[in-house]
Amino acid sequence: MHFTSEQRFDDGVLEREFTLGEIPGILWTPASRPEPGAAPAPTPLILIGHPPLGLRRMYPRLAGRARYYAAEFGFAAATVELPGSGDRPRRPELEEARAELRRVLAAGEPVTGGIVDALILPLVEQAVPELRAALDALLALPGIDGPVGYEGGVISVGVRLALVEPRIRAAGLFAGSFVPAVMFEEARRVTVPLHVLLQWDDEGNDRQAALDLFDAFGSTEKTLHANMGGHTGVPAFELEPGARFFARHLR
Structure with a gap:
């Protein structure tokens, strides 16, 4: 991991861009505020996923969530560029x-199953090992202790990562991505706590398929928040309950 730039915001959050090999990423860490005479509190990490639109295009939304987690809850947050995306x-x-x-x-x-498989499965096969490598590097940094949560992004990537990565303790997923049939089988073996957001009027995705996937998850704790509106209309007020979900499971 090689850091390429940094800036500190008025809320004390430090943003650093990095490369992991050839993969760009961004890390946000909170200002350190230890109580007098007390040891620093552990810093959990939230790995934030995103659709394959490029980090630069997604930056305002990613940075807004990451800075909220860091400033209000003391979490570190990081994201990395998806395969074939951005630069x-x-x-x-x-x-x-x-x-x-x-x-x-x-x-x-x-939209046939063959199209969905071709669209999603190669992305999952490459992105998940890269995310696990990013976790290796991020958790080796001073002050980032874990445990780890995963949020957002292509939901199939989140399903696979939650299944194979034992460091993921909780996942906040955004329903709506096209989901290959094989991912329903993997979802049945996912057991971490889940917080799932669904846009009821998502114009590009199948609502029933999203509900079926939620039903398939094997987690004993899973919560579905459904809101009216299209794909990009997730209400701003959903940020706080998502953060409190992570606080329950990562603190």
């Missing part, structure tokens, strides 16, 4: 799958 090299198979998805949606044709 990373294009992956032709993903580009072809996205083009085919755009074609069938424009034509009013059904």
Whole structure:
């Protein structure tokens, strides 16, 4: 891990851009406020996912959530660029799958399982090992102790990561991504506490499939917050209950 820039905001939060090999990322850490004579409190980490639109395009939303977690709850937060996204090299198979998805949606044709698999599974297969490597590097930094939560992003990436990564203690997922059939089987083996957001009128996704995936999760503690509105209309007030969910499980 190599840090390339840093800035400290008025709320004391430190933002540092980094590269992990060739993968760009951003880390936000809270200001240290130990009580007099007390040892510093452990600093949990939230790994924030995002759709494959590029870190620069997603930065305002990612930074807003990360700075809230750091300033109000004392969490560290980090995100890394997805494969084939932002400034990373294009992956032709993903580009072809996205083009085919755009074609069938424009034509009013059904989105087949084959299109969904081609769109999502290669991303999951590469992104999850990269996220685990990022956790290795982030948890080796001074002052970041864990445990770890995962939030947002492509929901299939979150499902796989929650299944295979024992350092993930809780996950806040955004329902709505196209989900391959195999991910429903993996979801049945996910047992960490879950906090899931669903936009009821999401124009590009299947509401029933999102509900079926929520039902499939094997977690004994899982909460679904459904709000009216389209894909990008998640209410701002959902930020606080999501943060309190992580506080219950990471503190």
